[in-house]
Amino acid sequence: MxxxxxxxxxxxxxxxxxxxxxxxxxxxxxxxxxxxxxxxxxxxxxGSARIFRYAYPDMFYTRAVIESKALWDELDPACGLDLITPAGAVDYGPERQPDHLARVLAATGVDHELLSAVAARERWPQIAFDTPVLWHPGAGVIDAxxxxxxxxxxxxxxxxxxxxxxxxxxxxxxxxxxxxxxxxxxxxxxxxxxxxxxxxxxxxxxxxxxxxxxxxxxxxITVRQEQAYHFRYRDPGSARAWPTFIHKSAAIQTYGLPGGRDAGFAGQKVAEYNGGKFIPSAAAQTGVVDPDNRLRVMDYVTKYLPGLDPEPYAETTCLFTNTxxxxxxxxxxxxxxxxxxxxxxxxxxxxxxxxxxxxxxxxxxxxxxxxxxxxxxxxxx
Incomplete structure (x- = not known):
């Protein structure tokens, strides 16, 4: 029975x-x-590195993040751990619409600041911003x-x-x-x-x-085998100065965040969003990094992230399951x-x-x- x-x-x-x-x-x-x-x-x-952020172009999701954060705040004391590490977030790029994101955060009461590219470079010289930048300090890194x-x-x-x-x-x-x-x-x-x-x-x-x-x-429901790379901080003492980021242009959408213990706290985790190959299901994943994707992300780091060594010191594959x-x-x-x-x-x-x-x-x-x-x-x- x-x-x-x-x-x-x-x-x-x-x-x-x-x-x-x-x-x-x-x-x-x-x-x-x-x-x-x-x-x-x-x-x-x-792993230890997922982005927690409030910035969404759809107000529904920003409001849902606020609701979710209240539950994270209940979970932390219940388990005796701090599961989200504060880091803040910067959103930028011609397709990211930081001004629209700022309006959403203003309407939902989320603390934020809209900066010019020049002002943002002064604050974060390790990043080569190409548009105005939305900063919201309440973002962070989830230890998944x-x-x-x-x-x-x-x-x-x-x-x-x-x-x-x-x-x-x-x-x-x-x-x-x-x-x-x-x-x-x-x-x-x-x-x-x-x-x-x-x-x-x-x-x-x-x-x-x-x-x-x-x-x-x-x-x-589709599944992609994605790639993520860890790039070493040129200045090891700058680790705490790195925010999470989302950068979106017509050519590429990338995201990055402090890599945490996944790669020895020594660098930033950077990946192309939905840059992986489709697979029938998780059972078909190979765990092999796509060399074309690696080169594309390395070129991106060279151009936009001068505070990082553009040669990855660690890399991995992961799964995105999408609707x-x-x-x-x-x-x-x-x-x-x-x-x-x-x-x-x-x-x-x-x-x-x-x-x-x-x-x-x-x-x-x-x-x-x-x-x-x-x-x-x-x-x-």
């Missing part, structure tokens, strides 16, 4: 960990199934791996069970609930299933026993909740995504309609 749980959460990355934490803290019986280990290195939630482990630990403290090394092959409807199967023949019965499988979601969706109409209405609009997927059909909150910007929202997903799975709260397009299409049909 299979074991059973009221809620089974598939995947222990940021979104899955946050959902498990929220469900367990509400007193629900929760089992977390993780293919390898929480925040695994071949997933999307490993510690955040995952903190939320898993809190979930376990509230009674959740973590099963590491438990891969999910399929989910089948069984009576009023579901049975979750592993390739090894293991099985767990669940009243409700929350699937937060990151880059493995595209290959798993067809195995979830979802209603046909709901399945057909889900947005396309076409870069909106998240947080939707539910019967007893299955499906999450794909990445699209390259999901980390900062992790506690809020967990709250949204838990509310949806339990039926106690609402999720923004823009994240429930499959349900919306069913309602309109």
């Amino acid at each position: 299979a074991e059973s749980s009221e809620y089974v959460v598939v995947g222990a990355g940021l979104a899955g960990a946050a959902t498990a934490w929220q469900l367990a803290s509400q007193g629900h019986d929760v089992t977390i199934l993780e293919r390898t280990v929480p925040a695994s290195r071949d997933g999307s939630s490993h 791996e510690r955040s995952v482990n903190a939320m898993i630990a809190l979930a376990v403290k509230h009674g959740a069970r973590l099963l590491a090394g438990w891969d999910v092959a399929r989910v089948e409807r069984r009576g009023a609930g579901y049975r979750v199967h592993s390739p090894a023949g293991e099985a767990i019965d669940a009243g409700n299933v929350v699937v937060s499988a990151g880059g493995w979601l595209p290959s798993l969706l067809g195995q979830l026993d979802l209603p046909a109409g709901f399945f057909a209405g889900l947005p396309e 076409p609009t870069e909106d998240f997927l947080i939707d539910r059909a019967d007893g299955i909740t499906v999450l794909s909150p990445c699209s390259g910007h999901g980390a900062k929202f992790a506690p809020l995504i967990g709250q949204w997903a838990a509310d949806l799975a339990t039926g106690t709260g609402e999720v923004p309609a823009r994240f429930r397009r499959a349900t919306a299409r069913l309602g309109a049909s």
